[in-house]
Amino acid sequence: MAIKLIVIGAAGRMGGRILQLALEDGGFDIVAAIETRGHPDIGKNLSLKGAKGPINIKLAESFPDAADVVIDFSMPDATAKTIDYCLGNSVPVVLGTTGLSDKQQEKLKSASEEIPILYATNMSVGMNVLFSIVGKVAERLGPEYDIEIVEQHHRFKKDAPSGTALTLAERICRRTGRDFPGSVIYGRYGKDALRKKGDIGIHAVRAGDITGIHTVTFGTTGETVTISHSAGSRDTFVPGALRAAKWIVGKKPALYSMADVLDIKE
Numbered sequence: 001m002a003i004k005l006i007v008i009g010a011a012g013r014m015g016g017r018i019l020q021l022a023l024e025d026g027g028f029d030i031v032a033a034i035e036t037r038g039h040p041d042i043g044k045n046l047s048l049k050g051a052k053g054p055i056n057i058k059l060a061e062s063f064p065d066a067a068d069v070v071i072d073f074s075m076p077d078a079t080a081k082t083i084d085y086c087l088g089n090s091v092p093v094v095l096g097t098t099g100l101s102d103k104q105q106e107k108l109k110s111a112s113e114e115i116p117i118l119y120a121t122n123m124s125v126g127m128n129v130l131f132s133i134v135g136k137v138a139e140r141l142g143p144e145y146d147i148e149i150v151e152q153h154h155r156f157k158k159d160a161p162s163g164t165a166l167t168l169a170e171r172i173c174r175r176t177g178r179d180f181p182g183s184v185i186y187g188r189y190g191k192d193a194l195r196k197k198g199d200i201g202i203h204a205v206r207a208g209d210i211t212g213i214h215t216v217t218f219g220t221t222g223e224t225v226t227i228s229h230s231a232g233s234r235d236t237f238v239p240g241a242l243r244a245a246k247w248i249v250g251k252k253p254a255l256y257s258m259a260d261v262l263d264i265k266e
Contacts, residue, residue, distance in 0.1 A: 031066070
């Protein structure tokens with residue numbers, strides 16, 4: 001039986017690809033494509049192609065009565081409405097929205113005591129493998145290796161640094177005993193910008209239509225080690241989100257990650 005799916009942020013770049021690939025997957029029944037109130041395309045058909053040909057799905061601002069799972073790749077301000085719906089209807093949610101405030105993060109944690117929530121700053125399989133090893137690399141190399149993270153995204157991305165860059169830094173801090181976010185600095189400027197021992201530098205690039213490039217550099221005198229991940233298109237992230245949506249249906253209330261879905265042991 002097909003999984004009844006709601007997609008939040010359906011008119012966005014990621015939302016559109018989630019809808020399309022969910023239809024191509026064949027394991028989902030899209031019961032709603034949601035956008036924020038006042039969006040100019042509310043009520044209009046989104047022309048997509050399913051296994052049996054063209055499918056028209058109307059963009060809506062209200063949630064349906066029933067669903068099996070929600071995928072939300074919208075904006076931070078829309079997260080509360082999504083969580084409230086899922087709480088009120090006991091529906092699990094896969095959340096890929098980045099730039100959440102501390103208050104929004106706390107709402108997620110609180111809600112996960114009542115419903116299953118999967119939150120990930122990046123749902124690519126490759127990046128989640130990188131999340132699992134980057135701290136180990138930092139630990140093995142030791143404190144003499146400086147650490148810098150550079151993330152590159154398209155000109156339209158609003159939050160900086162990326163949630164993925166912050167997750168990389170958090171995993172390094174966790175494994176090496178650094179304080180997070182206290183050990184992180186964001187860019188450098190001025191005549192007294194000398195690197196301090198133990199700092200993790202994060203630098204954000206916004207240009208053109210870059211989907212996502214993350215590079216972690218470990219450098220010491222005479223040697224540099226670089227780990228990099230490049231996303232060729234948004235389709236890099238969508239299969240992970242759909243895999244997570246299938247996985248989370250029927251799970252007990254908790255706050256999950258892609259490591260749970262992929263059975264990655266850190």
